[in-house]
Amino acid sequence: MRKDATEQTAPENYEELIRLIHERHDEMSKTYQRISVFLTQNPNDVAVQSVNAIAERCDIHASSFVRFAQALGYKGFKELQTLFQKRLATAAPGFEARRKALESELQDRQDQSEYSFLRDLIVRDIASLQDMLEKTIPEELALAADLIEDAENVYLIGQLRSAPVVELLRYILTMLGKRCILLDAGGGLATHMAKTMKPEDVLIAVSFRFYANEVVNIVEEAEKSNVPVVAISDSTLSPLAKSAKVLFSVPEHDYTFSRSLAAPMCLAQALTVAVAARVQHDVAEPRIPTVTGT
Template sequence: MNDMTPPKDYEDLIRLIHDRHDGMSKTYQRISVFLTQNPNDVAVHSVNAIAERCGIHASSFVRFAQSLGYKGFKELQALFQKRLSTAAPGFEARIKALETELQDSPDRSEVGFLRDLVVRDIASLQSLLEDINGADLAAAAELLTKAENIYLLGQLRSAPVVELLRYVLTMLGKRCVLLDSGGGLATHMARAIGKRDVLLAVSFRFYANEVVNIVEQAGRNGTDIIAISDSTLSPLAKWARVLFPVPEHDYTFSRSLAAPMCLAQALVVAVASRVQDGNQAPRIPTVTGT
């Protein structure tokens, strides 16, 4: 039995998991990612339900908790429950209502599929509103506003998020460079990132290799990086000056971009508010402005 003193609060637990993550077994790493990415689910579900969802035996969750100094998983879970009760009053009830609503729905029609996705997106957006740090939003908006050039990076299903950012930021008069994977040039284009530039990267599991490599190289070069990802254990997290973890809710096939798209729009609105000319009659400069 591990005789170490276990963390007494959620924040210390997450820090310990981060510190140990690289040296963990593959199974423990998967458990770590789930715990950090789905804290509300960890708080309200049994260890058996969580294990079944992860495809990992429940005994592994118990041993994981014991490796951190806890007597069992329930003791570790209590930290998640305390976080939920203090940080998000009423969220447990909403989660249970959502699950009941989905389970009781007999509608397997096309409209039924749409309805399920919309209901899940509502929960995802509510979680985003409660979990995103206002200071991080302000810091990211300030970095984007002051950047000489904004480099945007996102591939596969993350591509629509950076395409939206390029469109709106360009219309606000910001100089943007999309690190497009077409032609295999993204890595070479990223070498032009300067000290007064900012890299905004978006990536979710399973992380695109080129995105991870570019972020790592830019981080080593001292570039200011804003990252939108799915977890604080994302490979982008280590290098990000500002990280927005947007946990993904399980979809059977389609994983929605509603929350990261909403976050991206919030960032550009915050930038727009900073680039207005004058206080008496504020006007947002655009590429079509005179």
């Protein structure tokens, strides 16, 4: 970050702090960027855990958190942490609190059976879905649906673990009569196909850590060409954020084996239901046309 950062006035509330982190994120070191992501995705944990515990979770030395706080104008991490503690007084329970509550309700059993793996995933997904419901801004959901409805063509891109999300979007939106172009990695043509996008189109991009370079590059090119971008990612500090007209941040939490797609899949379905309500002029019961075989 800037060398004169410690001379500035430190943000006085949580909202100002997060705004400053977003403004400075691109010029931060890789370590500071990792700290920023953790702070913005886990505000309740930051409020109640010691700096050593937070540092251990991030696999970053505690002294880096102290220097990070000082670079933003604070005397130390404790002073920065106070803002998170004030926020917690009025904030909804975070992901971990919900998960622990759900585990208690379902009588957590300490076993290693196949059923216990299923149960653990379901408990985490329920908590994640509740988190997403509270953090999604209704107006942004409506704007995204409007952009998709009005678009001449809907371009879609998502690679690796994000691919199933855009495949679902392509299937449902095609069934709703929207012209969809999937920018897949096959044949190395995604970047060239993306050059056909126009301002009358829309690009839906899905990417989570670790972000696929091709996806990030295409999103940035879309912005330069005045193509509106609807992005689904894991953080407001995602490289997709600065180019997106609408960004849906679906924070990812630690899983023992893999990160679940339950929340982003649910968000994708919500978008398509909203589009269906518009194109079918039936807000009460929008439907996906049924495919029948002969």
